[in-house]
Amino acid sequence: MLYRESGDFKTSYAKDQQTFPIAFDRAGYFATLAFAVLVVPFLINDYWANAVILPFLIYAIAAIGLNILTGFCGQVSLGSGGFMAVGAYAAYKLMTSFPDMSMIFVILLSGGVTALVGILFGLPSLRIKGFYLAVATLAAQFFLVWLFNKVPWFYNYSATGMINAPERSVFGQAITGAEASPVTSYLFCLGFAFILAWVARNLTRGVNGRKWMAIRDMDIAAEIIGVNPLKTKLTAFAISSFYVGVAGALLFTVYLGSVEVGEAFGVGKSFLILFMIIIGGLGSIFGSFAGAAFMVLLPVLLKNIMVGQFGWATDLAAHFEFIIVGGLIIVFLILEPHGIAQLWRITKEKLRLWPFPH
Amino acid sequence: MKLTKIAVVALATTLAAGPVLADLVFPGLHYRTGAYGPNGIPYADGYVDYFALLNERDGGIGGVMTSVPECETAYNTEKGVECYESTKGMGALVYQPLSTGITYQLIPKATADDIPILSMGYGRTSAANGKVFSHIFNFPGNYWTGASAVVNHILDLNNGDIKGKKIALVYHNSAYGKEPIRTLEVLAEKHGFELTKLAVDHPGQEQKSQWLQIRRERPDYVTMWGWGVMNQVALQEAANIRFPMENFIGVWWSGSEQDVLPAGEAAHGYKALALHNTGSDYPLYADLKKYLYDTGKASGEHAGTVLYSRGLYAGMLAAEAARTAQKISGRKDITSGDMRDGLEALEITEERMAEIGLPNFGPSFKVSCENHGGPMISAVQQWDANAKKWSLITDFTGADMEVIDALIQEDSAAYAAENNIAERCN
Numbered sequence: 158m159l160y161r162e163s164g165d166f167k168t169s170y171a172k173d174q175q176t177f178p179i180a181f182d183r184a185g186y187f188a189t190l191a192f193a194v195l196v197v198p199f200l201i202n203d204y205w206a207n208a209v210i211l212p213f214l215i216y217a218i219a220a221i222g223l224n225i226l227t228g229f230c231g232q233v234s235l236g237s238g239g240f241m242a243v244g245a246y247a248a249y250k251l252m253t254s255f256p257d258m259s260m261i262f263v264i265l266l267s268g269g270v271t272a273l274v275g276i277l278f279g280l281p282s283l284r285i286k287g288f289y290l291a292v293a294t295l296a297a298q299f300f301l302v303w304l305f306n307k308v309p310w311f312y313n314y315s316a317t318g319m320i321n322a323p324e325r326s327v328f329g330q331a332i333t334g335a336e337a338s339p340v341t342s343y344l345f346c347l348g349f350a351f352i353l354a355w356v357a358r359n360l361t362r363g364v365n366g367r368k369w370m371a372i373r374d375m376d377i378a379a380e381i382i383g384v385n386p387l388k389t390k391l392t393a394f395a396i397s398s399f400y401v402g403v404a405g406a407l408l409f410t411v412y413l414g415s416v417e418v419g420e421a422f423g424v425g426k427s428f429l430i431l432f433m434i435i436i437g438g439l440g441s442i443f444g445s446f447a448g449a450a451f452m453v454l455l456p457v458l459l460k461n462i463m464v465g466q467f468g469w470a471t472d473l474a475a476h477f478e479f480i481i482v483g484g485l486i487i488v489f490l491i492l493e494p495h496g497i498a499q500l501w502r503i504t505k506e507k508l509r510l511w512p513f514p515h
Numbered sequence: 516m517k518l519t520k521i522a523v524v525a526l527a528t529t530l531a532a533g534p535v536l537a538d539l540v541f542p543g544l545h546y547r548t549g550a551y552g553p554n555g556i557p558y559a560d561g562y563v564d565y566f567a568l569l570n571e572r573d574g575g576i577g578g579v580m581t582s583v584p585e586c587e588t589a590y591n592t593e594k595g596v597e598c599y600e601s602t603k604g605m606g607a608l609v610y611q612p613l614s615t616g617i618t619y620q621l622i623p624k625a626t627a628d629d630i631p632i633l634s635m636g637y638g639r640t641s642a643a644n645g646k647v648f649s650h651i652f653n654f655p656g657n658y659w660t661g662a663s664a665v666v667n668h669i670l671d672l673n674n675g676d677i678k679g680k681k682i683a684l685v686y687h688n689s690a691y692g693k694e695p696i697r698t699l700e701v702l703a704e705k706h707g708f709e710l711t712k713l714a715v716d717h718p719g720q721e722q723k724s725q726w727l728q729i730r731r732e733r734p735d736y737v738t739m740w741g742w743g744v745m746n747q748v749a750l751q752e753a754a755n756i757r758f759p760m761e762n763f764i765g766v767w768w769s770g771s772e773q774d775v776l777p778a779g780e781a782a783h784g785y786k787a788l789a790l791h792n793t794g795s796d797y798p799l800y801a802d803l804k805k806y807l808y809d810t811g812k813a814s815g816e817h818a819g820t821v822l823y824s825r826g827l828y829a830g831m832l833a834a835e836a837a838r839t840a841q842k843i844s845g846r847k848d849i850t851s852g853d854m855r856d857g858l859e860a861l862e863i864t865e866e867r868m869a870e871i872g873l874p875n876f877g878p879s880f881k882v883s884c885e886n887h888g889g890p891m892i893s894a895v896q897q898w899d900a901n902a903k904k905w906s907l908i909t910d911f912t913g914a915d916m917e918v919i920d921a922l923i924q925e926d927s928a929a930y931a932a933e934n935n936i937a938e939r940c941n
Contacts, residue, residue, distance in 0.1 A: 204604065208597040306688060306714070316640070316697050316926055317690035319619050323933050335627035413592060415619045417690050419717055420592060457597060471587040472547035
């Protein structure tokens with residue numbers, strides 16, 4: 158009844174090409190945004206910000222990044238953890254070398270550095286495909302973690318090899334360090350997540366996105382119709398790494414505050430982000446958010462229910478958490494191999510026909 | 516969609532139904548799962564049991580009941596953050612995260628929230644300098660004194676001359692394992708021994724190449740900064756290459772029953788540092804048995820082991836600090852700020868230890884505004900695989916403070932400069 162195109166007349170090309178062609182979708186999108194910007198900042202406290210919302214937003218950015226590479230361009234990568242580490246260490250070096258630099262530029266420049274590293278490790282993708290590329294990116298993962306462990310310059314010769322984010326601010330508000338209020342760090346991450354998601358959405362709808370998808374679907378055919386595989390694959394690697402680098406920089410500076418490369422950016426992180434986009438939906442921006450929510454929020458939620466509500470022992474709850482999350486991943490992959498984004502698409506199709514399905 | 520709705524409601528109610536307790540809250544950021552679980556469990560049990568005993572026997576501390584809300588960190592910093600945020604609203608008095616990574620994470624946060632951290636024998640070594648780290652305590656020992664204690668023990672074995680000897684350090688490739696390196700390097704220069712550093716990556720099950728290198732290079736001594744399954748694997752690998760166990764010395768986190776038992780007979784003679792005594796021959800265990808084990812309130816499964824003893828000791832230090840804080844502030848229901856003052860004024864005497872039921876268990880010491888590191892002394896204990904028992908083979912002795920004080924000053928000054936901290940206690 159409510160959810161359909163009929164009656165919503167498009168009178169210009171711009172309107173015809175908008176991201177949300179259905180009025181109800183648009184309203185929902187603006188309502189979510191308004192809620193995130195106008196309501197959440199007044200409700201948020203330390204726990205919600207640091208344990209739930211910040212990791213969700215940051216992992217969503219990383220998932221969008223990997224989705225550009227894997228979901229849109231078809232290049233499997235297991236190096237996301239390593240690229241996040243590049244972002245984090247770039248942010249650390251920038252913060253300590255240029256104490257007066259605004260955090261916005263620190264984060265963006267860290268993304269830029271990661272993009273360069275991403276291009277470097279993307280070069281083999283021209284020759285190798287599929288599983289072999291996955292193994293090559295895995296090498297990047299291990300190499301980068303080893304590098305940040307090995308070369309003391311990256312951690313300013315500290316005794317432990319840990320990096321700590323000093324206090325930095327934007328417009329007079331502390332963003333990093335212990336004094337940062339949950340509201341400012343939330344809005345800072347939300348701003349990045351929103352703008353990056355918006356850019357990604359429009360990139361993937363434009364000529365670049367079409368080239369990526371052409372390469373993904375059949376690279377030889379794409380080359381024949383005039384898509385340059387070198388340029389296309391490398392732009393995908395660069396932009397994807399930029400996103401992942403920004404996520405790594407935010408993870409270190411705003412969320413954790415101090416990081417140890419082997420633990421925070423190990424191969425487990427690469428798999429976590431890969432799972433996010435597989436469960437959320439390959440080739441979907443919404444799917445990146447949904448996947449990040451699934452992998453970040455569900456364990457916290459389960460813990461709160463089992464320990465907080467039922468009063469179970471913490472180790473029992475932790476084991477159950479593994480079982481439930483693992484089980485749900487299998488259930489999801491069997492029932493809906495295209496991820497949560499596909500479920501959402503099916504729901505929307507059904508809604509358009511409702512209440513007269515025939 | 517329905518699921519998320521239920522979820523949000525459940526989550527909201529969970530959070531709303533949080534802190535209405537009027538207890539003294541000692542959050543337990545423990546881990547009983549994962550690769551570090553084998554070592555995390557006995558410690559957690561000891562910590563929980565000590566406070567349970569105070570509640571059952573004395574009705575809490577100074578008449579106020581205690582509670583230890585546990586939170587599973589799995590030795591993971593992200594979960595550690597979640598645990599810290601979820602427990603600090605309950606009126607948390609002191610955090611003991613039993614993880615160097617999480618401690619580093621919490622140092623600025625807890626300082627800003629006015630909650631003290633007691634990182635007993637782990638964490639950031641330079642936190643011993645109370646002039647810079649107002650809320651962080653790491654008595655009674657730290658990694659750098661540990662490194663020096665290992666070298667001192669080797670010096671003792673060689674009549675004070677270890678020039679040209681080779682010492683290998685097998686360490687967990689993390690902040691924890693890297694802490695002693697700088698001290699060992701300085702000591703290597705001072706005493707003229709040769710240091711080989713062998714990193715083992717998390718979780719530590721893969722150590723073949725490191726031990727192959729040890730077999731090839733034949734160092735005179737091997738010291739280890741290991742934790743969790745890494746310890747068990749290292750002991751087994753050392754046994755496999757027939758490395759003489761009496762020349763293999765672990766730090767105090769690499770010397771518990773869980774670490775040596777899997778290697779069986781082969782682990783006989785392995786040495787490790789000790790922050791405190793061990794075993795169940797203390798009057799306190801009679802009370803634990805009477806009030807907890809026999810009534811089924813605790814299993815006592817790990818009673819008497821090294822890490823259980825460490826959990827008890829950590830609980831005892833926190834409880835004594837809370838008692839001191841009650842005395843100073845004149846309040847029964849102390850705040851985390853009072854607790855900080857209590858930790859800073861803490862004095863552990865022989866008489867007090869005997870009263871508690873742990874005579875000769877640990878060193879007596881006094882904390883001050885400048886010195887948050889305590890006495891910084893440790894002993895060496897040795898494993899007897901036949902009796903399945905650890906026993907101390909040296910007295911509690913000091914470290915090479917000349918070297919360590921300089922390092923502590925240097926590192927804490929760097930932290931103070933980085934974070935614009937003015938020195939206290941002047």
